[in-house]
Amino acid sequence: MGRNNKRGGRKHARDNTFRADQVQVTAMHNDRLFAYYQAQKIVPSEEWESFLAALRTPLPTTFRVAGTRQTAHSLNETLRTTHVPALSNLLFDAEPIPAPLQLPWYPDGLAWQFNVSKKVLRKSPEFKEFHSFLVFETEVGNVSRQEAVSMLPPLFLDVQPHHRVLDMCAAPGSKTAQLLEALHAQDTLTSSSIPPGLLIANDSDHKRTHLLIHQSARLPSPALMVTNLDASIYPSMRVPVDDSASSSQTTPLLFDRILADVPCSGDGTLRKNVGIWAGWQAGEGNGLHGLQLRILQRAMKLLAPGGRIVYSTCSMNPVENEAVLAAALGGEKDFHLLPTSHLLPALVRRPGLTTWQASDRSGAIYESYDAFLAASEGAKREQADNGKEQGRDRKGKEPKVTLTRGHFPPPPEEVERMGLERCIRIYPHLQDTGGFFVAVLERRPSVATSATPVSREKKREADHEEEEEVPESKKPRLEEEAAERREEESTGVMKVEDPADVDTGATTTTGPASQTDTQKGAKAKKGDLGGSFKEHPYTFLPADDPTLAGCIARLHLTPSFPSSTILVRNPAGTPARALYLASPLVRSIITHNHYARIRLASAGVKVFTKQEAGRGAEAQFRVLGEALPLILPYMDEGTIVEGDLGVLRVLVQGVYPLCTVFPEPFRGLMEGRELGSHVVRFPQGALDGASLSHDVILPIWKSNVSLTLMIDKKAKSALSMRVFGKDITTPAKEKPLVLIDREDGDGEVGEGTEAERVVVSVDDVEALADEVDDVPVGDADAEMVDL
Numbered sequence: 001m002g003r004n005n006k007r008g009g010r011k012h013a014r015d016n017t018f019r020a021d022q023v024q025v026t027a028m029h030n031d032r033l034f035a036y037y038q039a040q041k042i043v044p045s046e047e048w049e050s051f052l053a054a055l056r057t058p059l060p061t062t063f064r065v066a067g068t069r070q071t072a073h074s075l076n077e078t079l080r081t082t083h084v085p086a087l088s089n090l091l092f093d094a095e096p097i098p099a100p101l102q103l104p105w106y107p108d109g110l111a112w113q114f115n116v117s118k119k120v121l122r123k124s125p126e127f128k129e130f131h132s133f134l135v136f137e138t139e140v141g142n143v144s145r146q147e148a149v150s151m152l153p154p155l156f157l158d159v160q161p162h163h164r165v166l167d168m169c170a171a172p173g174s175k176t177a178q179l180l181e182a183l184h185a186q187d188t189l190t191s192s193s194i195p196p197g198l199l200i201a202n203d204s205d206h207k208r209t210h211l212l213i214h215q216s217a218r219l220p221s222p223a224l225m226v227t228n229l230d231a232s233i234y235p236s237m238r239v240p241v242d243d244s245a246s247s248s249q250t251t252p253l254l255f256d257r258i259l260a261d262v263p264c265s266g267d268g269t270l271r272k273n274v275g276i277w278a279g280w281q282a283g284e285g286n287g288l289h290g291l292q293l294r295i296l297q298r299a300m301k302l303l304a305p306g307g308r309i310v311y312s313t314c315s316m317n318p319v320e321n322e323a324v325l326a327a328a329l330g331g332e333k334d335f336h337l338l339p340t341s342h343l344l345p346a347l348v349r350r351p352g353l354t355t356w357q358a359s360d361r362s363g364a365i366y367e368s369y370d371a372f373l374a375a376s377e378g379a380k381r382e383q384a385d386n387g388k389e390q391g392r393d394r395k396g397k398e399p400k401v402t403l404t405r406g407h408f409p410p411p412p413e414e415v416e417r418m419g420l421e422r423c424i425r426i427y428p429h430l431q432d433t434g435g436f437f438v439a440v441l442e443r444r445p446s447v448a449t450s451a452t453p454v455s456r457e458k459k460r461e462a463d464h465e466e467e468e469e470v471p472e473s474k475k476p477r478l479e480e481e482a483a484e485r486r487e488e489e490s491t492g493v494m495k496v497e498d499p500a501d502v503d504t505g506a507t508t509t510t511g512p513a514s515q516t517d518t519q520k521g522a523k524a525k526k527g528d529l530g531g532s533f534k535e536h537p538y539t540f541l542p543a544d545d546p547t548l549a550g551c552i553a554r555l556h557l558t559p560s561f562p563s564s565t566i567l568v569r570n571p572a573g574t575p576a577r578a579l580y581l582a583s584p585l586v587r588s589i590i591t592h593n594h595y596a597r598i599r600l601a602s603a604g605v606k607v608f609t610k611q612e613a614g615r616g617a618e619a620q621f622r623v624l625g626e627a628l629p630l631i632l633p634y635m636d637e638g639t640i641v642e643g644d645l646g647v648l649r650v651l652v653q654g655v656y657p658l659c660t661v662f663p664e665p666f667r668g669l670m671e672g673r674e675l676g677s678h679v680v681r682f683p684q685g686a687l688d689g690a691s692l693s694h695d696v697i698l699p700i701w702k703s704n705v706s707l708t709l710m711i712d713k714k715a716k717s718a719l720s721m722r723v724f725g726k727d728i729t730t731p732a733k734e735k736p737l738v739l740i741d742r743e744d745g746d747g748e749v750g751e752g753t754e755a756e757r758v759v760v761s762v763d764d765v766e767a768l769a770d771e772v773d774d775v776p777v778g779d780a781d782a783e784m785v786d787l
């Protein structure tokens, strides 16, 4: 990916963004769009003008206070008591500026709306402090810039820490972040739990997958896996029956919660993506209907009994919404649409459509499939009468049928049985948001009875195991995968079940999935993978690995530290530069499913990294700041050094402050400590205008002469704003560097390089974000990294 392209992408994205403020109202007009949606009666005729007026108005800025629960609440308090009063009664260009408002429907008042354009927010001095607050807190993952409607699907999914969750179309990852927060809801202020559940975030676009990895690194989770697969043919994975990685009895991995936030035409984002106005045509939604349906049907096969799927789009088109649900639910007795009117009661919504029409490429609108067929026949006859070959185009080919029965509503009794009105439609004029669609599907809990010889449950598991009917375009990749599997089986390196052998979906015995096997399997596959999948293997270290033992001893970690789930990522499978922590369930999945077959792009949180130690000292592994909350529950109290706000001020202000400038007793305490990595606790309190609302624990590095705070520049600035009320850090000479996983400038991993996060410039991340902005996927949060 060339740099020039990135720049081109940025320019394009910027143009679109700023046109939203400047475009003429007359340009926001499209007769086809108006005719189509008026025919659908998506809003009552008396609301049409206010609906249009809202579509033509720029979107307000919205954001969500994220992070763990207690951090979120103290940050929300700062917003309410410090920033909102400071932003009240302000004028811009002599116009009053409304203060930020809490979104009334979002739980605990954690989401906010601010009716100020990005330009004003960035340029006006009154907003400087608030803008810096938002930028820094966003960088460290405490604030998420997200469109209001995009926050809905994760709320309706209702994820609990024990759930196994699949986010099928996840990039760039704003909803993934929300799902991760829900999975970690039991984290405390200073320490992170390792949830029993799991989140697999997937996207079929390789570049967007890497953006997803970068975004989700803001809430480091050992329970997160990122895969790069086509969701409509998402493979079946296996897990041990008794949840232990060493068990040889496996069963298909079924999910308790699945989010299918599918690619769509995106006309619900017209307020933001004004480019959609000119090019809108019903054909785009018609074309996406098939893929959307296949993704939803795959989700239904991967769902556990009693589980829940949320299907969502940022499109208002019934062909992409109710028609997909109707086609998926047709003849399906195990699934039903969940009534949702009692959930988020303050959300203003409209019911799903129970009748709709579809339009062909010419713009003609048909009430039913039969009407469409009749019109097509008429057109063919007319062609024949005019001497053209019947039903063939200029090249003599059969014309493609543009509409299918599935694009139209099913018979009224079916519509009633499905309860399509239970879907949720959000329109821009209802509460000043984008347009959106959400449906919540539930799979009935299984009721296997001894009287049933082959229970429905087993039948579904068998279905789950079947390879999907594969579209032509996907076949080459699957053939490569099949070849990979054959090779694994012939070498005996790692036995992966052949779905054809699994006729009941009952438990299957795979080869002994020992750690050594996994390592051998990974090495055997190196350089032998088809397609563009070039990730390094995931190798779990033995508990007595000397490097791991050294990290454990240095921090005096308790025996309960999960050392069996520490992995490394390089071709040799040795602890070269970084150690990653995965959850036990993630370990089980990696051990029982070849990482290349599931195109596993990321798993595990980097917890220890090698640090060169200057003159005369040996390099050693240090704990990473962002991983500290994960390590803390296993740390011996005596290892933690006590600091105070005076010490914190010196650490935040300086880059390499000398040991001699620190106040006592901290200075004396540190003199007694060896060189290298240490962890300091700063207790809640106030001093000289600075205050800490809760304890903070941070990593530092002791060299021969100085002590350095080991957190990145933006995290340091965010901390400074929170504690000292302003950014007292030493300004960097250049743009700050950030960490991104597993990609160098070319999107390739060099031979022999350590598979870990690498440092790239902010420009690179912005350019990556912009490049993916250009992909037409109906993404409500395409600009989420850009405040």
Ligand SMILES: C[S@@+](CC[C@H](N)C(=O)[O-])C[C@H]1O[C@@H](n2cnc3c(N)ncnc32)[C@H](O)[C@@H]1O
Pocket: 150, 168, 169, 170, 171, 172, 173, 174, 175, 176, 202, 203, 204, 205, 208, 229, 230, 231, 232, 261, 262, 263, 264, 291, 777, 778, 779, 780, 781
């Ligand atoms: C609406 S966007 C998802 C937005 C995302 N859920 C979020 O909240 O940030 C749709 C995504 O689907 C991805 N996609 C398109 N076709 C796909 C497929 N067949 N399988 C999986 N992902 C797909 C696109 O790359 C895009 O990132």
